[in-house]
Amino acid sequence: MEEIIQEDKKVFLFLNNLGDSSFDQFWMLISSTWIWVPLYAIFLYFLFKNYQLRSLVFILVFVAIGVTVSDQLAGVFKHGIERLRPCHDPSLEHHMRIVKCGGQFGFYSAHASNTFFLASYLTILLKKNLKWFPYAIFVWAAVVSYSRIYLGVHFPIDILVGSFVGTLLGVIFGALARKVINKQKITS
Structure with a gap:
């Protein structure tokens, strides 16, 4: 395990040191939550165009629950594992x-x-009608995730595990949403 942690630190240092102070504000913006509100509105528009209002309500409820589970589960792991962020790791300080x-x-x-989570969840719901959508949304998720390494707040393994957990949750919640929507169509 110690070897994996040391390799993770080496990869982190390589990726983090690719940065330049002239790009810091850009990556801080990429990492912020509120900058993406217009993109979330576009996601909502695509859902609105592809689903009936009743289905849309279920989809949004599943999004809210899924993001909450995704977010809170990360918090449980952070305090359960207690691995220092790179910016708090004394061995990386200088x-x-x-x-x-x-x-x-x-x-x-x-x-x-x-x-x-959002990338996989929305892909399951929109890939049939928007063939290009999975490529675009997974690039977005990867760029946001990389910003966390650039800023010095996460190691690559933190990103990989977060990506895996988010994708897994997105697939589960996406499958549940599809099941509810399909059942709704049958009963109406």
Whole structure:
């Protein structure tokens, strides 16, 4: 396990040190939540165009529950595992660029989990009518996730595990949403 952690630190330092202070504000913006509200409105528009209002209500309820589970589960892991964020790790202090620092613990990334949850969940619901959608939304999730390494708040393994958990939750909630929508169509 120690070897994996050391490799994770090496990869982190490589990726983090690719950064340049002239791009710091851009990556802080990418990592912020509120900047993506217009994109969420576009997602809502696509859902509205492809589903009836009654189905849309179920879809949005599943999104709210899924993002909450994704986010809170990350918090449970952070306090259960207690792996220091890179910006709090004394062994990396003089070797990395710290642009921003969050709470003390960082395993695993809630940003990665939440964005990959949305990517997989919405892909399940929209891929049939929007063939290009999965490519675009997974690139978005990857860019947001990378921003966390750039800023110095997560290790690559934090991102990979967050991405995996988010995708898994997205697939589960997406399958549940499809099942409810299909059952709704049969009964109406």
